[in-house]
Amino acid sequence: MDFFKNFIGKRVKKRKGLKFTWKGALRELKSKYSSVELQHKALEWWE
Numbered sequence: 001m002d003f004f005k006n007f008i009g010k011r012v013k014k015r016k017g018l019k020f021t022w023k024g025a026l027r028e029l030k031s032k033y034s035s036v037e038l039q040h041k042a043l044e045w046w047e
Contacts, residue, residue, distance in 0.1 A: 026038060033041060 029038060029041075
């Protein structure tokens with residue numbers, strides 16, 4: 001019973017939402033590549 005009281009008493013940290021700091025980072029490449037080509041480029045850059 002003490003275990004459950006202790007367990008319930010602890011607070012769980014809330015997860016923060018996703019950060020979209022990358023949003024618009026590839027905007028200048030939009031006219032140069034199609035979306036599929038950008039996906040392939042992103043995979044190349046990831047490795």
